[in-house]
Amino acid sequence: MKRFVTLTAIVAGALLSGEAAAQVQDSTWLNDRRYREGTGWRVGDFELHPGIGADFGYDSNFLRRSGDASEPTVGSLRLKVSPHFSVSTLGAQRRGDGPPPALNWRLELQGTYNEFFPVSGPERDRDNLRDQRNIGVTAATQLDIMPGREWSGNINASFGRTVRPTNEGDPTATLNRLTPRAGANLVWAPGSGLLDWSLGYAFSGTFFESGAFGGLNNVQNEVLTRGRWRFLPRTALIFDGRFGFVTYLDPNQALNRKTDSHPMRARLGVNGLITDSFGVLAMVGWGASFYTTQVSGSTGEVLTQDFDSVIAQAEVKWYITPPENADPMRAQSDLSSLSVGFTRDFEDSFIGTYIERNFGYAKFNYLFGGSFLLAANAQAGAVTFPQQTVVDFGNPEGWTDARVDANILGEYRFTDWLGVNLDVGYTGYFSDTALSDVDANGTPFTNALKYQIFKVFGGVRVFL
DSSP states (O other): OOHHHHHHHHHHHOOOOOGGGGGOOHHHHOOOOHOOOOOOOEEETTTEEEEEEEEEEEESTTTOOOTTTTSSSOOOEEEEEEEEEEEEOOHHHHTSSSSOOEEEEEEEEEEEEEEEEOOSSHHHHHHHHHOOOOOOOOOOOEESSSSSEEEEOOOOOOOOEOOOOOOTTTSOEEEOEEEEEEEEEEOOTTTTTTEEEEEEEEEEEEEEGGGGGGGEEEEEEEEEEEEEEEEETTTEEEEEEEEEEEEEEEGGTTTTTOOOOOOOOEEEEEEEEESEEEEEEEEEEEEEBBOOOOOTTTOOOOOOOEEEEEEEEEEEEEEESSSSSSOTTTGGOOOOEEEEEEEEEEBBBBSSSEEEEEEEEEEEEEEEEEEEEEEEEEEEEEEEEEOOOSSSSSSOOEEEEEEEEEEEEEESSSOOOOOOEEEEEEEEOOOOOOOEEETTTTTTTEEEEOOOEEEEEEEEEEEO
16 A cells, blocks of 8 residues: 555544544434433343434535645535444432442443445545445443442443544545453442542553554553542542553554553542532643653664643533532533533654643533433644654644534434434644655655534434
C-alpha cells in the first residue's frame, strides 16, 4: 500500500488513539444506558432489557474529508439498525429495602448495522462509500462482589468492533479495529462508609483489521487507585492516581515509528452538593507521558517529546430534579440536570507522541412528564500537538487545532416501551495544518487535517 494512503488514513480517521475507544455506534440513545433501556422484564432473580432501533438520515462527511478540491466530501443518506440486549441481577428498585446481594452481575450486547446511499460527491467515491456497509458490535459484562460491605470488588470485561473508514474510502483498507478490555478492582470501606479506597488494574487493546495499520496495534496495562473521604454529609475529598504501560506491538511498522510510554496521572479534589440542587466537582493534579527516549544518531539530540504539566477538571451541576441520595458520587446519575465544566488532559496520539486537550463542555438532560426526553451535549476547545521531531510532516514546531462537537436528541415516548426520536449532531475540526510527505513514486503531497460533519437522523425504537 502506498505511504500516501497510510498517512491520509491516519490523519482523517485516527488522529488520536483515544478515538479507538469511541463507541462502535453513533446513535445518542444507544450510547447511554439511561436512554437505551426501559422498565424491563423480571424473570426470577434476573431482569431482561431487550430492544431494537432503526434510524435513517443524512451524514454529510462520513469519510472525514477536508472539502478541498483534492479531498471532496461525499454526502450520504444512511440507515442504522441497532439491536441491543442486557440481562442482570435485580436492580435496587425491584429488590426493595432488602440487604444488597452478595453478587451483582450484568451482561450487555449491542450492535449497529450501517447501509449507505450516497447523494453527492464524485461517482468513484460514491461507489466506495456504498461498499462501507458494516456492523459494529459491543459485548460487556461486570460482576460486583459483596457490594456495600467493608470489603468488596468487581471484575469487568468487554469486546468491541469499532468501525472507522479512511478518507480514501477504500473498503479493503479501513481503520476498523477490535478493542478488548478487562479490569478488576478491590474496594475497602471501613466503619460507617465515610472513607473508601480502591485499588485496581485495567487492560485495553487496539488491533486494526487491516495489516496496513498493524504498526499502530497496541496494548495498555494500567494500575489505578481511587480514594474518597466524606468529611461533610454531602461533600467528599477525592483522590485518583494511575500509572500505565502503553506498548506498540510492531513500532517499526508504524508510519511515524510509535514509541512505548508510561503515562502517569495523579489528581486531588472535592466533590459535593452545595444545596439540594447544586453540585460542584473540582480536581487538579499532574500528568506525565514518559515516552521511550529516541536519540538522533548524528547529533545525539533527544527527539522524544513528553507531556509534563498540570491536568484538571472543574464542573458545576444543577439537578433540575433534586437527587434523592445525598451522596455526591451517586447523585451523578440523575437523569434531569444541567452541567458545565472544563477539562485539561493529555492522551497518546497516532501522530507524533501525545496531544494535549483543553476543552469546555456543557450537558443537559431532562425528561418532561415521563414522555419527552431532551438531551443536549456540546464541547469546544484546543487540541495541541507538540514539536514533531521523530518524523517531520512539515510542521516540526508543533501546532494547535480547534475542535467543536455538538449533539441534541429529542425523543417522544408513546408508551414505556415505544418511542420516536430526532438526533442532530455536528463536528468541526478546524486546522490550518496540512501534513507533508511523498507517495510511493516520490511525488510530494499534503493532507489537510480540517474537516466538518453534519448529521441528522430520525428513528423509531422499541425498548423494554
